[in-house]
Amino acid sequence: MRILIIGAAGMIGRKLLNRLVLDRMIAGQRIDAVQCVDVATPPMPQDIPFAVSGDAADICDPAVARRLVERRPDVIFHLAAVVSGEAEANFDLGYRVNLQATLSLFEAIRAVGGDYRPRVVFTSSLAVYGAPLPDPVPDDHHLTPLTSYGVQKAACELLLADYSRRGVLDGIGLRLPTICVRPGLPNRAASGFFSGIIREPLNGLEAVLPVDDDVKHWFASPRAAVGFLIHAAGLDTGRLGASRSFVLPGVAATVGEQIDALRRAAGEAAVRRIRRVPDPAVARIIAGWPRAFTADQGRSLGFVAESTFDEIIQIHVEDELGGQIAA
């Protein structure tokens, strides 16, 4: 199997490559080669048991898209995106990367022609939904994106379905839960605190909580996200409906429940590192977000996430902290 990872330098892309190195197999077959691409050269793990390449390239350039599919990768993970806040701040960049680059990729695949019909695993987002939303949101709830990012993802889902129906590619669109606990430094995303209030206290650092304890949201670990991608690569897409995109299973947790899980994992001292600084602007943004999903389709297709927020913390401790919580 030949694999192409677009957006390979991002957090999920790097974890995906690490997982492929461990698995050596995908969709029941041996991995022969992995091409990695991102705007910056993706970092490479050690001792890779297959051919691998890592390139810095602008996927918005149709010539780049054509070059990427030249070697006819069997599975394409299209993870590249300008994130929500950036797509809102930079209108041009968002449309170029999140919409036109996806279209360029699909067109490049179509240009290969013949019997080429790769599996395309596309990461969509909960941002395709917008308030008012029921709790939980059922699988057939209508899409009402309220951000440019959400609009771009929803438009790509439509294209993915049509290019699949027309036999150009074999697409599957994954509306990922909010990934938590996101490793690394705090970022300025409105959702950043959901990870920050766990990650920072576990590192002995203070974290700011800008919303109330009863705010509820939909989470999965980075490890679960990589599992979703791998499962999607091997899935019988005949089991998907015409839309090809759906919400992945996750854990619905309130901020209060997150904090209770932190207390169970690391004690009251860790919880005391959370500083409550209400931010009405953040609260307003979060109020428009989904709180929970039934995710029936994703579950019935065999996608598996954590079942408690305690598990999500445990995975963070195992995968990012070497199994140890700082005293």
Added chain:
Amino acid sequence: MRILIIGAAGMIGRKLLNRLVLDRMIAGQRIDAVQCVDVATPPMPQDIPFAVSGDAADICDPAVARRLVERRPDVIFHLAAVVSGEAEANFDLGYRVNLQATLSLFEAIRAVGGDYRPRVVFTSSLAVYGAPLPDPVPDDHHLTPLTSYGVQKAACELLLADYSRRGVLDGIGLRLPTICVRPGLPNRAASGFFSGIIREPLNGLEAVLPVDDDVKHWFASPRAAVGFLIHAAGLDTGRLGASRSFVLPGVAATVGEQIDALRRAAGEAAVRRIRRVPDPAVARIIAGWPRAFTADQGRSLGFVAESTFDEIIQIHVEDELGGQIAA
């Protein structure tokens, strides 16, 4: 007011221009000029009481889009589209005209900048919906387009909402009912018979009916469609939700009810000109289409369609047959 009609040579575009000539006003203000554009030079009515221009141009060319908005039209009717069957047969053409040209238009408007924020009335389609569908379909039913045309229209609706939210334009997307009775020659659209079984018998000609009498669909007259466009041009878009697109009111009628109305209008002799030639391929296509809508949002916004299929026939007789039915 300066008006731009894109797709002015089509059936609805020509009727819209005729209506503007009669009204001389739009959105409560005097019409100063109307620019008309289409792939072929649009025909011009006589005695036009305002400045008018008619151009043949390819709106897929971003330079053309920029030229069209150069004079800052206050209202843009974007009616141009490659129809469903053609978008299915010609993948490239469909995406170029139905998606990229719309995006080029929106980008051209954005490039004007400053305080320019035109009203954009965009004609969408019932093709954004796909089976399985409830009867009637409620306003918040999720979109599941099953054709390239439907995907392109749904993607444009998303863009219309986002470009509106971002203040680039002030959009309104109209999911028009199937227009009936469509004047002119029979075409090969799967929906063509809905008009054919009325139009041809009224002209003393035979019409072929390829489906059962219990097939139900959602209709409005060409006159109602023009009324929708005019109403949309003057509507307070603050009353629209974030999505900006919705289904227009119409008449739900079965083929049997269409035929009953034809009998009331033109007698049994006309009905006898309908020849039943079942076509399983057409029946299969139509089975995926919506049968009726609540259209609550459209009605509450003041859009008005016919209330019976008899009215739809009467309008055809008045507008296309000079008020007279051939013996």
